[in-house]
Amino acid sequence: MKCPACSSMESKVIDSRSGNDGASIRRRRECLACEKRFTTYEYIEQVPLMVVKRDGRRQPFDRKKIIAGFVKACEKRPISIDKIEEITIAIERAIQKKYDREVPSKDIGEMIMETLAALDEVAYVRFASVYRQFHDVNQFMNELKLFLNKEQK
Numbered sequence: 001m002k003c004p005a006c007s008s009m010e011s012k013v014i015d016s017r018s019g020n021d022g023a024s025i026r027r028r029r030e031c032l033a034c035e036k037r038f039t040t041y042e043y044i045e046q047v048p049l050m051v052v053k054r055d056g057r058r059q060p061f062d063r064k065k066i067i068a069g070f071v072k073a074c075e076k077r078p079i080s081i082d083k084i085e086e087i088t089i090a091i092e093r094a095i096q097k098k099y100d101r102e103v104p105s106k107d108i109g110e111m112i113m114e115t116l117a118a119l120d121e122v123a124y125v126r127f128a129s130v131y132r133q134f135h136d137v138n139q140f141m142n143e144l145k146l147f148l149n150k151e152q153k
Contacts, residue, residue, distance in 0.1 A: 001029060001040055008033035049095070050102045061103065063092055069112060073127035077120050087115055117147065 001011050008031055015028040025042040049061040070084045091111050095103050109131045116124040125144065134140045 003031035003034065003036060004038050005036040006031060006034040011038075047101055049099065051108065052102050052104050054105060058102070061095070063088055066091060066108070066112065069127065070116075070123075072130075073116060073123040074120065075126075077123050079120055079123065083119075087119070091115065117150070121147075 002009055003011060010032040011029045012032060013027050014030050014037070017026055018024070019026050019041060023044065027040045027042065028037065029040060030037050050058045051061050052058055066088050067084060070088065071081075074084060091108070094111060095108065099107075113124065113128060113131065116127050124147065128143050128147075129140060132139070132143060134143070
């Protein structure tokens, strides 16, 4: 580590501890040439996860969008914001586990649909109507029939 005072490359670690957020390590160092003390931080390098949209555009993953989708679908339903947050965290972890750098938006939508189908039927139908981009009542009814058939099995 290069000393900020004399530019010497020789230093020793005096103290090492976890950073406030737990995602970093704070190291207190002393230069062996000039004896100046300084602090360094070590972080895990994170490559941002990109979402590939239906039209091929890419944008950074944003968990706030998942929460917003859940909040809209679950509006006036007996589902707490804590439960929505818990589900969002689970979906985010599943995405990070399965995908390295890019995730199709379709896969995120399907994860949300599966979760909502098990959680609340009305919220599922609300989300599906927007996600599947129904153009008429017949498409909406077909989706409902598929859902009801899955429930009966």
